[in-house]
Amino acid sequence: MTTVKAGWEKRDMKTLTAREQRESGEHAQGRVLLNDIDVFLDFDPGFITKLEAQRRIIEAPKGKVLFMHDDLADSFYVIQSGWVKIFRETLDGDEVVLDILTHGHMFGETAIFDTGRYSVSAQTVENAVQYAYPCAPLKEEAERRQDSALSMLRHIARGQVHKDKEIEHRTIQNAAQRIGCFLLRICRIEKQGPIVLHLPYDKALIAGRLGMKAETFSRGLSRLQSDVGLKIQGASVEIRNQKELADYTCSACSNMFPCEDE
């Protein structure tokens, strides 16, 4: 029986300030700089250094809006800690959560190569620290060096596939299956066997991330409890048998288990 320790454990520190977070547990993961991000592996080191010099550190409390749909895309972001919600909101006030990102994830960079305006909105959902970088240099670098452009191409192409999977999940999986799938993606670190994990953020937020209401999420969890022997206590979830859960959730899905990327 193992316990997953990872970025989302931060939730337990949510009363700390962003600075305190950085100075306490965050060192365990190391600071995320551009060098640590896959996309930038093939970039010119000199360029990365120059871009790092233009980094702004944004320590945002829960609920801070980083940018809105249609804003001019002047910056892209890399998350150091905390969680950021990527969403779109409708005329009558509803919102659709597209993704929830954390440590090491990048966002806002796609707009550079399209309209130059963000096509989605972004908001922190836990106290979070991000690094903001200006878009212009990245765009220029992609225009200057093929390797850079190709890295971005690979990155965005991968995002496409991810979104296709997302559409599939929301279309054919029912609530309990989507939840199970979500849990399995969290414990992809472990190969098999029993595992205890902590939900990374608020249940209502997970619900939104999975395209359902909070009540439905709650009922879905208890259904998993009775159907595949999950044990839930607060934010802690015990999965006795990953295989059984995978059979339950992934039979309706085109992806082989485990559902590799998140």
Add this chain to the structure above:
Amino acid sequence: MTTVKAGWEKRDMKTLTAREQRESGEHAQGRVLLNDIDVFLDFDPGFITKLEAQRRIIEAPKGKVLFMHDDLADSFYVIQSGWVKIFRETLDGDEVVLDILTHGHMFGETAIFDTGRYSVSAQTVENAVQYAYPCAPLKEEAERRQDSALSMLRHIARGQVHKDKEIEHRTIQNAAQRIGCFLLRICRIEKQGPIVLHLPYDKALIAGRLGMKAETFSRGLSRLQSDVGLKIQGASVEIRNQKELADYTCSACSNMFPCEDE
């Protein structure tokens, strides 16, 4: 009162062979070559010429599978006529339709920059003519010329936004609203006012494209009939008031009317 004439009118010729289609009505739209596609505007004309020389013409009857998920991505396609379904299928036989493409659309090109394998499947849904081009030269060209790489970047980034919208539509719009939205995108040629249009392909297929069953589509249509004064007769739909339909469908959506791209 105007009638939309466009690619989907081909449906009325579905008894013709693909060759007959090309030799009859298709000239009206002109042949779609790489030059006519936005992505390739900034490509080197010499390269385009060389790539055109490697074009294979594929005349496929309805139902022909062009490639499957996980196949090695050796070709990308440009549709000359007919309709092609992009989908994923699950272990237990269900399928999720991600998009349905026609005249002038390109598909299969994203895999080049990611894993080199198709992440989706593609199948013709009406007798269709496509041009197939080898992927390798396109990839090499993107590696050689920045302009080419940047064009691809813009193209794929745009696809991202499209998929975000798709997720939004399927998440918050109900069946009738999704249908209305679909109809409005068809008549985006006209600014306002009454319009008569023909459904581009089978109703069951539209249903799949919108993430619902055929029966639900049928009921959704009749609901639009009573709610916003739509008139349906077979495959022909009369919209008396686009504004009213837009109010009905787009209030639950973050996109301004008209929902620009398809």
Add this chain to the structure above:
DNA sequence: CGATGGCTTGAGGGTATTCAAGTGACGTGG
């Protein structure tokens, strides 16, 4: 003429949402 395929319609059931009430943990303040 019967068979077929595309579409519609009805009945029934399941799933998710809404609205409302209730629980429990936690922090605050008396």
Add this chain to the structure above:
DNA sequence: CCACGTCACTTGAATACCCTCAAGCCATCG
């Protein structure tokens, strides 16, 4: 220490929505 409010979450009942299954309609085609 306890009363209180807040917040996250759960639970229940009623409803809306969509799906399934089945039957029927209608145009087309052999």
